[in-house]
Every structure is written in C-alpha cells, then in structure tokens.
Amino acid sequence: MRGTTRKVAVAGISAAALVLAGCGGGGNDGENTDAAAKTGGDITVRGCNPENPLVAGNTSETCGGNVLDVITAKLVKYNVDTAQPEMDIAEKIETTDNQNFTVTLKKGYKFHDGTEVKAKNFVDAWNYTAYGPNAQVSSYFFEPIEGYADLQSEDPDGEEGPQKAPEPKAKEMTGLKVVDDYSFTIKTAEKVANLPIRLGYTAFAPQPDAFFADPKTFGDKPIAAGPYKVDNWTKNAEIKLSKFADYSGEKKGVADTITFKIYQDANAAYADVLAGQLDLTDEIPASAQVDEKYKQDLPDRNIQKPVGVIQTITTAPTKVDPNYGPEIRKAISMAIDRQGIIDAVFNGTREPATGWVSPVVDGYKKDVCGEFCTFDAAKAKEQLAKAGGFKGGKITLSYNADASHKEWTEATCNSIKNALGVECVATPVVDFSTFRTQIRDRKMKGMFRTGWQMDYPSIENFLTPIYATGASSNDGDYANPAFDAKLKEAAAATDTAESNKLYQEAEQMLANDMASIPLWYSTTTAGWSERVTNVKITPFGVPDYASISLK
Structure with a gap:
C-alpha cells in the first residue's frame, strides 16, 4: 500500500x-x-x-x-x-x-x-x-x-x-x-x-x-x-x-x-495484547477507553487517529418493518445525546456527526443535518407526536456482539428512551458475519448499527455506494430519483469544486429524508x-x- x-x-x-x-x-x-x-x-x-x-x-x-x-x-x-x-x-x-x-x-x-x-x-x-x-x-x-x-x-x-x-x-x-x-x-x-x-x-x-x-x-x-x-x-x-x-x-x-x-469479543483481544498473546488490536474496548486507561496499560504502545469512517444507525426497509419512517427517524435522531455518549463511552474520542460525509475528505460540509442531528429532548418528543407516535411497541437497536458496541448502543437506547418515553432495547447478534447476513437478507427488523469506512478518498464514496437506489451497501433500501440524478450530475462535472458542490446538494437530500441517522465521525484507536x-x-x-x- x-x-x-x-x-x-x-x-x-x-x-x-x-x-x-x-x-x-x-x-x-x-x-x-x-x-x-x-x-x-x-x-x-x-x-x-x-x-x-x-x-x-x-x-x-x-x-x-x-x-x-x-x-x-x-x-x-x-x-x-x-x-x-x-x-x-x-x-x-x-x-x-x-x-x-x-x-x-x-x-x-x-x-x-x-x-x-x-x-x-x-x-x-x-x-x-x-x-x-x-x-x-x-x-x-x-x-x-x-x-x-x-x-x-x-x-x-x-x-x-x-x-x-x-x-x-x-x-x-x-x-x-x-x-x-x-x-x-x-x-x-x-x-x-x-x-x-x-x-x-x-x-x-x-x-x-x-x-x-x-x-x-x-x-x-x-x-x-x-x-x-x-x-x-x-x-x-x-x-x-x-x-x-x-x-x-x-x-x-x-x-x-x-x-x-x-475474536468474538474486543475485550478478549485487548486482554491478549496485554498478556503478549496478540501483537495488535485495532479496536480498544470501551472499558479501556474510560479515563484513557489504555494509555496506562499500553504506554508508548498505542495510536489514536481521525480517519475516514462514520458511524450511523440504519432502519430496516419499510417492507421489512414499516414502523421507522423518515419523520420517526428524525425524532429518534434528535433524541440521541451524541456528545454525552461520546464523553461517557468513548472518553471524547469521537466527533458528533452533523452530516453523512467524513470531515477527512475534500467536499465535506458541516451541519448538513441541521437540527435533526442536534440533541433536544423536547423537540424530539414534539417531532414524534407530529409523526403520529411510534406504533411498533418498542424500539430495537441491533449490533454485532463480537466488537465493542454494547456500551454505546445501550447508552444510545437510554437516551432515546429518556427523551421519547418509548422503550428502546440494544439487541446483540452473535458475530459480524451473522449480523451482516441478516441485514443483507432483509431479515433484520428495527434499527441496526451501520458504519462506513471509505473505499477511496472522495465525497462521492460516502454517498453513492450507500444511498443510491439499489446500491450494494444501501441497507435501508433508500430510494430517491432526485438524489440519483444529482449524483450523476456531480459525477459528470469536470471541475472539482463544481462536482463537490453538486454532491453536497445530494447530501442535503439525505437530510430531508433522514436516510439514516448519523452518529459520529470516528477515530481509530489501536494498541500493540x-x-x-x-x-x-x-x-x-x-x-x-x-x-x-x-x-
């Protein structure tokens, strides 16, 4: 490389x-x-x-x-x-x-x-x-x-x-x-x-x-x-x-x-690094991030770096679970205290997402999501009422249990429950392979954690493969002909600035539809x-x- x-x-x-x-x-x-x-x-x-x-x-x-x-x-x-x-x-x-x-x-x-x-x-x-x-x-x-x-x-x-x-x-x-x-x-x-x-x-x-x-x-x-x-x-x-x-x-x-x-568990991998049984882990568990404990455990043997990765929540396609429409997603997003979760679970090592594109790529624009990515319990409850209330019983947020997602998904559910007054349950799936298979086969209901690690350094990579109609990583089956047309217009532009501007216009459409719920821009923390x-x-x-x- x-x-x-x-x-x-x-x-x-x-x-x-x-x-x-x-x-x-x-x-x-x-x-x-x-x-x-x-x-x-x-x-x-x-x-x-x-x-x-x-x-x-x-x-x-x-x-x-x-x-x-x-x-x-x-x-x-x-x-x-x-x-x-x-x-x-x-x-x-x-x-x-x-x-x-x-x-x-x-x-x-x-x-x-x-x-x-x-x-x-x-x-x-x-x-x-x-x-x-x-x-x-x-x-x-x-x-x-x-x-x-x-x-x-x-x-x-x-x-x-x-x-x-x-x-x-x-x-x-x-x-x-x-x-x-x-x-x-x-x-x-x-x-x-x-x-x-x-x-x-x-x-x-x-x-x-x-x-x-x-x-x-x-x-x-x-x-x-x-x-x-x-x-x-x-x-x-x-x-x-x-x-x-x-x-x-x-x-x-x-x-x-x-x-x-x-490994099926990030804590086990971390323990093996401490014991000298594993040379490198690229995931530090939440328990070791509190008070930067990993820096005490691994002095001069750790790295933390902002990277082209964004964490999101996606809801099951409507044909799989009809209870999570765009207006409901907006209410849920406003009910998530991103900064509070980042501080409590990640020890401040993430940045709250204000859109769907990572800040590390050319073309990034801040605050695309606007108020819908800003925590406000009162407005979230108003938005839920405006959307007709949640009719699915309890909200579920699924995650793969073989990585360090338990703490933040539970904290996210607690934030949603406290703001909206609707039960929210963080639901583990045994491992990443099983988790992704359920999503790919459209058998996963409710909400589930999603993330995107850029394939190539372009604003387009955070939009087309995930949200274009029929795209390979479009887990929520988002479809908007106007969005697709804007992507094509942006791809055809020969001037970089004009192309980025058009991609930004496409990203704004994701905010209008709340295609997914942005959570935070990631850093990678590793220890050896x-x-x-x-x-x-x-x-x-x-x-x-x-x-x-x-x-």
Whole structure:
C-alpha cells in the first residue's frame, strides 16, 4: 500500500481532486516508527469473521476487506499517510474527456501462483463481478461502465417467488476492451471525473485465470497479487498470511507471516495484547477507553487517529418493518445525546456527526443535518407526536456482539428512551458475519448499527455506494430519483469544486429524508504488544499491516 508518489495521469482532473483535504497522517498520533526494527518473523493481529469467502468483488465489509487489502494489488493504491492515489499495477491511466480511459499496465507484475497480471485479468474480473447472476456484492461499483445494465436482469416475482430472473442480454460490458496484454480501455456511460480515484478499491482488483476455473471455492484460499498471500484459513479461528517472495510492488511486506486471529469479543483481544498473546488490536474496548486507561496499560504502545469512517444507525426497509419512517427517524435522531455518549463511552474520542460525509475528505460540509442531528429532548418528543407516535411497541437497536458496541448502543437506547418515553432495547447478534447476513437478507427488523469506512478518498464514496437506489451497501433500501440524478450530475462535472458542490446538494437530500441517522465521525484507536513496532494507521482507519515489524 506504499510506494513512490506518482500523480495519476488524467487530463481534466485537477491535482486537488487527487489529494485529501484535512487528512491526518504521520506524526505521533498516526505512526510508531523504529528504523532499527527487524525484518522477518511472525506477528498476530486481531481479526473478525468475514461475511463471505475472500473474493475481491464479493467483499464489502471490513472483516474480509482488511485481509484482502494485504493480499491484493490494484491499478491504483492509496498512500498510507495521505490516502493520495498513486500508481500500482497501472503504469498510467489516461483520458481526454473523463469518459474514455486507456489503462497501461506495468510488465512483469505477478499473481501468487506465478502467472503474470495482464489486461484480460482485469477485464474478465470486472465483467464477472458486474454480471448479475453471479450475485457479487460489489457489482454496483461497475455501474458507471458502458453496458453494465445489459449484464443485469430483474426477477419478475422477487426473490421469494417461484419464477427465476431471465438471462441478462450480455455477459460482458461493452465499455471494456482488451487492447493487448498490457493495456485495455474503459468507456463509461457518462462522464465520471473521479473514476481513476475509484480504481484502488478492492472490487477493481484483477483475478488470475485460476479464479474462473472454480470461483465457488476460490475464496477459501484466494490468489492475488499483493505483498502477502493466504496460506490457510481456519474458519472461526484464524487466517494465516505469508510474505509473497515474488511480489512485484515497490514496498514489500516486513514480517514473514501475519496471522489474523479471529475474536468474538474486543475485550478478549485487548486482554491478549496485554498478556503478549496478540501483537495488535485495532479496536480498544470501551472499558479501556474510560479515563484513557489504555494509555496506562499500553504506554508508548498505542495510536489514536481521525480517519475516514462514520458511524450511523440504519432502519430496516419499510417492507421489512414499516414502523421507522423518515419523520420517526428524525425524532429518534434528535433524541440521541451524541456528545454525552461520546464523553461517557468513548472518553471524547469521537466527533458528533452533523452530516453523512467524513470531515477527512475534500467536499465535506458541516451541519448538513441541521437540527435533526442536534440533541433536544423536547423537540424530539414534539417531532414524534407530529409523526403520529411510534406504533411498533418498542424500539430495537441491533449490533454485532463480537466488537465493542454494547456500551454505546445501550447508552444510545437510554437516551432515546429518556427523551421519547418509548422503550428502546440494544439487541446483540452473535458475530459480524451473522449480523451482516441478516441485514443483507432483509431479515433484520428495527434499527441496526451501520458504519462506513471509505473505499477511496472522495465525497462521492460516502454517498453513492450507500444511498443510491439499489446500491450494494444501501441497507435501508433508500430510494430517491432526485438524489440519483444529482449524483450523476456531480459525477459528470469536470471541475472539482463544481462536482463537490453538486454532491453536497445530494447530501442535503439525505437530510430531508433522514436516510439514516448519523452518529459520529470516528477515530481509530489501536494498541500493540511489546514485541512489535512500526505500527501505523492509514486514513482509512486500518493498520498498515505490511509495515509492522518485530523489535
């Protein structure tokens, strides 16, 4: 994920579009460096259960995404300090009109099985992910490419009915063409000014020929082109990676092996770090954040850094639970004492959210949510009465129990109950995989915690993948044609300032509809054992695993 800085060669895109504004990076709050650190050895880090097999186009959550970030290489990578896009497998990405792009690859870049990464490995992988019948969760990321719609088909009687969706019109997008082994072209249906920035996201990784031979079992031991490869995945226990000797990138991994030890509880992972049984946890439990206890437990072995992550509450789609309409959501949002919860549970290490976009990205605008994200018990109760009252009995707020969410969800429910006079219950689900499966299958009722870790550094990434109609991470099935149209208008703008302004207008529509309930902008707090050093947190809120080394 590191290398010599290279500007993305894209005509018509200003330098400002490629650099994060106000992004924290480096310094004592972002890294711990030791020039005398060792190369090699084995390290262990906290992991959690991936929702799906480790397929780049079918992973949209952090448990699997953290692993894929270490084992994959893409056309573009993001600088670990600034999130600035830099070339990786791509030698250059060129365009004159922000609609027709030519990608030229570096020669000699290898997959873990020794085969060379070629243009067809990108084109074939992207077509596979976009093809509707393959049911890949990241299919939506390819929607801008010409011909994407022809790879989709609609089930005439829905998923529950006996009829099956017809075969799509095509299996390949017309907007992708292999020119030769080391170049291909991309044509988008409309102008997409930030397309090169997006291409560092995991969904755009290439796949080796071996993937297409058996895609169903491939994800248990994937083959990619990054600095580490998967050696073994013991379900519910650990995922073991080893350094790829023939890695073609400029910055190779340091440790010989990285083992993601899967934990069901953040407290257990933290205890193991204290005991020297785990080298790194990227989640400090709430109990250790009170009075900054973790700083006493782990002196000079902790990091806290603002990152491109936002925590929200989403309500079940209306067809699943009709009791949480937009006006009810506004009342609930006004009943949440964000600052009080941040102070009591997170020891002041979060910032109350005033909108749906993280402050670390260019285009962020403050106070988009207005009064609906401002705690006011009296106004919240008035809003609830105006909405006709809550008719669902008790409010529920579900969370995955294998991470540190119990304290804040309970505090949030207490705030809601005290302000609205309606019972609110924080409801645990055994682990993240089960939790996400229930949400994806539309079996989760009531409210549930949601969060977004940016895929690429753009205001657009906090809007399109989460709230566009039919988007892959649109857990609440939010749909607003005017919002969708504004997103397209913003994507087509060639001027960065104008594009950001249009995206801000789209974000304002989320406030009018209260598409979800913003809670707070996150920091990542991590701690490590006495064995390791060179720990750094990226602007995405993820440890730079490849740089961690033994003392």
